[in-house]
Amino acid sequence: MSSPKLSQPHEAAHDFDPQRRAQALLEALPHIQHFSNAVVVVKYGGSAMTDPVLAASFARDIVLVNAVGLRPVVVHGGGPQIGEQLTRIGKQSEFRDGLRVTDAETLEVVRMVLLGKVGRDIVGAVGAAGGAAVGLSGEDAGLVTAVPRDSALGFVGDVAAVDPSIIEQLLAQGRIPVVAPIGTDVAGQAYNINADTMAAALAGALGASKVVYLTDVAGLLTDMATPSSLLSQATVSDVEAMISSGVVGGGMIPKVQACIEALGQGVGSAHILDGRIPHCVLLEFFTDTGIGTMITAVAEPEETKPEETKPEEAAPEETKPRLQAEQNKQIKNKQIKGASS
Numbered sequence: 001m002s003s004p005k006l007s008q009p010h011e012a013a014h015d016f017d018p019q020r021r022a023q024a025l026l027e028a029l030p031h032i033q034h035f036s037n038a039v040v041v042v043k044y045g046g047s048a049m050t051d052p053v054l055a056a057s058f059a060r061d062i063v064l065v066n067a068v069g070l071r072p073v074v075v076h077g078g079g080p081q082i083g084e085q086l087t088r089i090g091k092q093s094e095f096r097d098g099l100r101v102t103d104a105e106t107l108e109v110v111r112m113v114l115l116g117k118v119g120r121d122i123v124g125a126v127g128a129a130g131g132a133a134v135g136l137s138g139e140d141a142g143l144v145t146a147v148p149r150d151s152a153l154g155f156v157g158d159v160a161a162v163d164p165s166i167i168e169q170l171l172a173q174g175r176i177p178v179v180a181p182i183g184t185d186v187a188g189q190a191y192n193i194n195a196d197t198m199a200a201a202l203a204g205a206l207g208a209s210k211v212v213y214l215t216d217v218a219g220l221l222t223d224m225a226t227p228s229s230l231l232s233q234a235t236v237s238d239v240e241a242m243i244s245s246g247v248v249g250g251g252m253i254p255k256v257q258a259c260i261e262a263l264g265q266g267v268g269s270a271h272i273l274d275g276r277i278p279h280c281v282l283l284e285f286f287t288d289t290g291i292g293t294m295i296t297a298v299a300e301p302e303e304t305k306p307e308e309t310k311p312e313e314a315a316p317e318e319t320k321p322r323l324q325a326e327q328n329k330q331i332k333n334k335q336i337k338g339a340s341s
Contacts, residue, residue, distance in 0.1 A: 037070070038071065042199075044076045063131035076181075076195065098251065099149075114181070139183065141163070144162055146160060155191050194254065203265070215252075215273065220234060220242065220295075232290065259272070271293065
């Protein structure tokens, strides 16, 4: 198993003068070029969604990501809002293994809140930031076929199949899909699906370069009491060992498992970011250091320098390890496809 890489602290943004502003734009350039036209799936939740300032910041970030040539897909949760609405109507929430028990009445509340409130708010925020978002759920155009997870959970489902056609059409039009985690079975019965699981399934079906999870933690820590133990990079085997040893536990387990599922379906990389940090998506996508934790299927070899490089074509002295790892993975995938065709 490879050694996970610890994150390095970010330099404080002192005296952000014009030269530093220009340098920030230049730093973003290779990342924008590399991920041009790439699909990126962002699971949106936590404080980033409930804090109005962070919500507006996230909407602007997604519009910018779309404007520079990436193709973002937003998958949102809505647990706190669902809980508040259930309380208003006098219905108590029940959870088993972290999943909301969903009877018929609860399912109607889930659909109403996710589609009528949370999704509409995100679409509106993206529109206010100058983007064009379209709200939908897994029920629309046969996007997600669901199967029941456990009869004891009621109408809680798992993803059985994904038909990404409707999302691909929206992306081709330059629009930003905002997807609620609800699917239907073959008979048309709706099911409440965990948003982390939904994001992983959509990312796999869309051939996404990245799937990103916004959380209320900094990322994966080797010691929860020590912020400096944040891992910047890890592999599937690394995180599986962390789960087995108890280093990763509680609410992080479903997110890490969703990351593993996405990588198993061919997604380039999975990222766990602290959504409490303004512009965390931009910092991960377009800076050399990134933030949070990036998980890949396997460890990638370090970049090797060419024997001879013309001065005018010289590469920067420091290349972002994450970007290099993702470039190496995409090259390998193309070689594999070429060999099999």
